[in-house]
Amino acid sequence: MNQELINKLIDIAKEMSQKNFCCQHSKFTVGTALLTESGNIYGGFNIENDGIQSICGERSAFVKALTAGEKKFKAIVVVGKNLSDPKFTKTLPCGYCRQFMSEYAHPDFIIYAYDEIENKIYTYTLKELLPESFKL
């Protein structure tokens, strides 16, 4: 994937993170930008509630895309930071999101984690982050 597109995804993920008004418990905001095979981009952020079943930024974006009829996914950018921090730190999908994504995305689906402090983009495939996923 070309750097220009990755940068666009990072900008969208950061924008989603900045819009997040639903991380009242963790005070940690996660923004995501999910790219589909068709070229559409769906942004998401973590949505917390008083129960224990909050929604992560990754699943937030996937739910938007899936409900829009998307079925094939290419990559996702994840950014995250404490609300009080000025810069984003490396943030990777939690175990639940890794399993969720494994059921809707190809094992070669790409996950980009952006670290603004190091000015570095970490790149993983889904199969690297979840090599032996649960399957029915």
Ligand SMILES: [Zn+2]
């Ligand atoms: Zn998660």
